[in-house]
Amino acid sequence: MPSIALCDLKNKKEKKKIALKNPEIEKKVKKLKEPTIKEEENGLEVKNMKKKRKVSELHLEEDSETSLEVVKPIDVKVKVKLKLKEKKKKKNKAKVEEEEDGDKEEEDEGETEDPNAISRFRVSEAVRKKLESKGIESFFPIQAMTFNVILNGTDLVGRARTGQGKTLAFVLPILESLTNGSAKASRKTGYGRAPSVLVLLPTRELAKQVFEDFEVYGEVSGLTSGCLYGGAPYHTQEMKLKRGVDIVVGTPGRIKDHIERGNIHLGSLKFRVLDEADEMLRMGFVDDVELILGKVEDASKVQTLLFSATLPDWVKGIATRFLKTSKKTVDLVGNEKMKASTSVRHIVLPCSKSARSQLIPDIIRCYSSGGRTIIFTETKDSASEFSGLLPGSRALHGDIQQAQREVTLNGFRSGKFMTLVATNVAARGLDINDVQLIIQCEPPRDVEAYIHRSGRTGRAGNTGVAVMLFDPKRSSISKIERESGVKFEHISAPRPVDVAKSAGLEAAKLITEVSDSVIPAFKSVARDLLATSGLSAEDLLAKALAKAAGYSEIKCRSLLTSMENYVTLLLEARKPIYTLSYVFAVLKRFLPEEKVQSVQGLTLTADGTGAVFDVAEEDVEKFLASISPPLFSTSWFDRHISVEGSLICTSEKSAGSEDHAGRSAENAANVTLEVMKKELPRLQERNQSRGRLGGGQGGFGDRNGGGGRFSGGRGVRGGFSDRRNDRFPGGGGGRGRYNSKKW
């Protein structure tokens, strides 16, 4: 579990490069930026339509009632290149030099040809120009693959990974259909008109975001939109509806209210869209959604679209009920193992609850590349609590007044503050520029939440980092890993010494910016200090830099719980260790009761031969001396002074060097104890702890010692308390446990 020290990188660019060092990510990002749909799949409205239609049919199968077909993108570029290669071969036979030159030109032309160019789709000029003004000249795969299907009047289920442009995938063809397509003729116009489009979304923030897209592109098409969500005054919404709007975007609760108040009539509806459908239904809006959709008098005349990055099986039932049997499915994730964003570095880091507030600022410093960070907490209280602890951050959750929620989100979008601490209310759909880092304070309850939260970064072809903290004693990451297909990068906390180096660089930069005019005022003090301190000029300056960076000392940090001033020890035995009770028994043989009780986060290693735990820095020597007889005359502390002279618990010395194993001579109990300096071994996860003593399957016994140690209120300090985690009843995920009120 390497500690990846990004901290000492000099600038944002370098950090980004490192964040991308995962070759898999680089490959995928490149792929997203390239056109990935075959020319034929666009269903382009251009000359060679016949040929295209054939292939298009191949990939856009009609759905049956019971199945969701998977459509896979095909790499256009590869195909274009292959054709060109063939052409080139033929021409080479002729061996005519001039012809070869011509061929080269043709190849260049061919390679730059963009089959997803918006100019090749039935997008009206005004909208195209608007898109261009926003730098959008080419469709993303999901857009290219769904545009004509929607424009041609077919119901559709669309799925693509987070940040791949699903919003415009429905906004643009709907606008075109209303202004130039099949819905144009029967669309109601004029004062007091009933809406032609109804878009339902799970959160107010998302509703507002999607509404803004409809406004921007609708305006140039002569269409108006209204946004209806709770927490905002009814009156303004009613007035807007009275005047008449073409498109209504909103959350189910408020839309239902307006329908019941007689403010919205759905008799003229042409489109209904369920965006983030699974979330809406999971949040308990199913009745509202059904009621709203049920208000449509003649469903056969309405086109229904359902989009999300995640479509759990149970959503398919909903799709079957609300979409026509002729519906198409464009699924760009399908059966691919990796369901989460491929442009994100997915990292996990062990951290106890009490260490989070110390660790998170360092993670931000190391991984945010100077961009925005969103921190996800499980509850509204902890979101507020955290934002209180992190200077310059703001909280966003369901208990905050809507007006304040909007101020907060606007402030975050505009860069007034760079860290947002949010509940799942910000997990879905939010598209905020330059979010570089996502921190999840603990593993979410289901894989969908992980996918959407981590997907707030790495959007539209950009890259990002998602760090998930987990407490090995209380939570499990293997379920999320398995279901999302993410291969997590395991790292340990940024080392305080690395963070300090990074802060030192920033301080050095600041010092060079200080005007020379200050020198005369401070020079004599500097001279006196140099003469009296007994330090070299270099050391003295180092101290001054440390102070300027806010450091008076460098604390050490545990690898296991990430707690400051704690050190992680590894106890190993010659035989398998089945229970924590055994470890406690061993410790009790050598140490006084109060020291044994003070250990934190005791966890068995995955290989079953050892256990790791944290002890306070000042107790390390006592533990080592008591359990492993000293191999060397020097003390642990002496051996942990780094070359820079600072105490670092995660020594930079390599394995096999003199002090790697600390004191590891065996004692009467045939166990060894050593300081963990660089990497943690793989640990048993919470849900692996059923076994011999617990009566379940698996190799290892009940780590909780049959309800002993950790359930009886041992009064451990901070870190890992004895509280069982009752948020995982039965260890399973699944529906029904989501409590939207928590947000």
Ligand SMILES: Nc1ncnc2c1ncn2[C@@H]1O[C@H](COP(=O)(O)OP(=O)(O)OP(=O)(O)O)[C@@H](O)[C@H]1O
């Ligand atoms: N064709 C395009 N070219 C460039 N940028 C685009 C294109 N289409 C959309 N975008 C931008 O990509 C970003 C992500 O789009 P969007 O929010 O629609 O993603 P999404 O797939 O809905 O993500 P999520 O699943 O998280 O909701 C937005 O900033 C959007 O403006």
